[in-house]
Amino acid sequence: MPYTVHKLNDYSEETMLKAVVQFRLALKIEWFEIEQKIINPDLTSAARQDELKKFRDRWLSRKSGQFSQINELWLKNAPADRKKSVGHLINQLKQNDLPQIEQLIEKRGFFVRQSSDAIRSINRIFDDEKGRKLQQETLATQSRMNSLLQTLESLGSEELQKIAIEEFYVDLSEALEAAAKSKDLAVERLDITLPGIRRPIGAEHPVIKTMNEIVGVFRNLGYSVEEGPEIETDYYNFEALNFPPNHPARDTQDTLFIAGQESKALRDRLLLRTHTSPVQIRTMQKMKPPVRVVCPGKVHRNDALDATHSPIFHQVEGLAVDTNITFCDLKGTLDHAMKALFGSSVKTRFYPSFFPFTEPSADVQISCIFCDGKGARDGSPCRNCKASGWIELLGCGMVDPNVYGFVDYDPARVSGFAFGMGVERIAILKYGVDDIQLFFQGDVRFLGQFG
């Protein structure tokens, strides 16, 4: 029968002492048993936790734990003239034993959370001679306490006093701690000769790094950032940008269309956006001029993969609309941006081009950063600019008045420019990368260089 606190027949000194000694002995013995149970390597961690919980409930539960029962059964029933000394004894018991046992449970909780492997290795440590001796001592203490508990009833007041002094005033944790300490040490033992865990520091991806740098240049000029969806409608990706249905300019930007949309009107069909220009339209739909935005993002094209092409890449789009914006503003802005990105000695050149949504349109070329625009390096033709001294970098132009028609701007009152640049292309030039695929292969030997 497990121990339970029971009512006292009388409140004599001897009975009280007996009850207290019995309580403490039972508590210690049961704790010893728990200790032995949870060290068993065959037990799962959940089973160990369960044992601890059962113990905690049995002794410490607010309502029916044995510590609470003391109040219920001893103190409440005490005659008025004994209340004070009973209360004193109980307080002593609680102040001493309660925090200690709580602490032990807490510590074991940590131990119990260890894996079975850890426990096995602890047992291995206990297998040595010192460990065996310790366990024998523990078992000896336990059996001594057990026999004490059995003979308790037959003990006289004097012997009781002796045991009480020994058991009550000697720290409860002492006997237990001797055993527990070595276990704790074993659990917490650190092998400092093991190699440490390396936690490599990540690096910003060169494409993101370049994209942030481009955006930063325009932020400094007062531009804000807008983003749009990667899955776009035909309307935003083409129609509102003045690519009419069947216009040949669409062929240069073939992409993936979501399947099974034949029943939808062309303008509503979904596709993977081929450029970030649709964000221009979305921005103008929600903002009135003046508008100054850059729109970074990922785009998709049906392009065969090679050293300079990838079906997925990134662009930064720019748009400025206000009154009296001229081609000069466009030239000044982009010339500044190219100098900020590639160095102040870089020159720019605007070359006539065509985009449906700008009129006039231009390609921006920068003086070759490899041969300083000379077209030759070390006596041989520069391969980077095909000996021309110029590298084509981005598209731009004055926003076509037709586009304003789609967003309810009055082309008679406002004007503006737009530009779009490929992020990978700029990163390739800035960092001297010779294959666009490197950006997407996730090889840390490559990516680590940008940290």
Ligand code: DAH
């Ligand atoms: N969207 C174009 C492309 O991907 C690039 C571009 C050209 C954007 C001219 C513009 C622009 O905003 O004005 O090829």
